[in-house]
Amino acid sequence: MKRSLQERLEAGPVIAGEGYLFELERRGYLQAGTFVPEVALENPEALKQTYRDYMRAGSDVILAFTYNAHREKMRIIGKEDLLEPLNRQAIRLAKEVAQEHPEEEALVAGNISNTNIFNPDDESSKTAVRDMFAEMIGWCSEEGVDYIKGETFYYHEEALIALEEIQKQGLPAVITLGLMGENILRDGYTVEESSRILSESGALVVGMNCFRGPDTMQPYLNKIRESVDGYVAGLPVPYRTTEEHPTFFNLPDAGCSCHTPLETTFPTALDPLYHNRYELAEWAREATNAGVNYIGLCCGASPAMLRAVAEAAGLETLSSEYSPNMEKHFLFGQDDTLQKHNTSYRTKA
Structure with missing residues (x-):
């Protein structure tokens, strides 16, 4: 019997495997920079295997890989005609893999994210964002997802629009914020203020994902936990961010001896800046003890890292027989x- 997200949250921590964007770029199926998940159409078996690897590593949910698969991004690369086929295919592949779980069918989540066109001073941008979310969530609903994950919002109002559009389809919502180096959302809200409003507005789970590693995300997760009565999510990137460099966008690599073609280590020269799996497991124990309920990793995470997080949260995964x-x-x-x-x-x- 397949339990809902809420039923699983009531039973204990839910593990959410993310990080497909960087993982598929590493595997040679996605271009860094544009970061558009055309892999769903061009190499569906590669995407299915990635879904499968994260599920085996302990993820309770397969997040349909539609991050950046919105109308604005597809316009930029000149492929708006692929928008709907890509979104539907990513969900269908996720459902196929979810049914392979030998113990309990994995949940399938639809995915929407920051649009990069939201402007708090431009009402037309808000309408465009709402329309983009509405069409993607509509396809998710028609394809039968279990809930929607709206993520990486660095504007509170954009996150709220996402929640409103999810609710129109009657689906549970997980909404997570991406906190840039200013340490405040770009429309002036703190992450704990935004999370409290989103939770009180009906989001099942609220919290943070991406941009920050465990060391610079956990203090804000603690603030969210104190401000929110409902479930809290934490999905950091697996990099050694610091107070001086709180996000992975500008992490320096003092040990690099060669010239890299980009101004920063992000996104293709971050390799020496990883946390190891034991450090990530230590964070997972800290997060679980702090009351974070929906736990995972974001861009840069590997299945082995996710398995360490799941095991640290007290779970045995399908691939635990291969743990070190x-x-x-x-x-x-x-x-x-x-x-x-x-x-x-x-x-x-």
């Missing part, structure tokens, strides 16, 4: 049958 176990490693293992002439060198290797 060094007991029989030829150099670092402790098994009595290992060759002693190898293990004696473990401190000198």
Whole structure:
């Protein structure tokens, strides 16, 4: 029997695997910069395998990969004719993989996100944003998603428009905010103020995703938890952001010895700046203890990282049988049958 998102939240933490954007770019199926998920149409099996890998790593939900698949982004790349087919295909592929779960069918979430055209001083931009959300959510509803994830909003009002359009379709809403380096949303709201309003307006889950790593997101998640009675989401990027550099957009790499073609390490030179999976697991324990209910990782996350987060939250995943176990490693293992002439060198290797 497939439980709803609310039923799963009532039972304990829900794990939400995200990060498809960077992962599929790494795998060679998506272009960095434009970041448009054409993979749903061009390489559907690659997208299905990515969905599958994150589900096996512990994700309770498969988020249909339609981030940036809105009318404005498709206009920029000159492919508006692919807008509806791309959105529907991403959802259908997600539903196929969700049904493969051997224990309980995974949830499927529709996805809308920041449009990059919202302007608080331009009423026409608000109308355009609303129309873009309405058509995407309409396709989600017709395709039978379980809920909608609206994410990475750095304007409170845009997030509120997203929530209103989701509610018109009668679907549960998870709304998460992306906090830039100003430490406040661009229309003047704090993330805790915005989250409280969104929760009181009917969002099932509110919180934050993307831009910030665990160290610079968790303090704001704590504020949200104090301000909100409902469920709280936290999905940081897996990078070592700092108080001086709170987002991954301007993270420096002092150890880089070559010239990179971009002004910043974002998005294609962030590799040396990752948290390891054990640090991410430590964050997951902290977040769970702080009352974060909807836990995951965003851009840059790998399935192995997500598995560490899920296990730290107290869950066993489909791929937990492959979690690290060094007991029989030829150099670092402790098994009595290992060759002693190898293990004696473990401190000198």
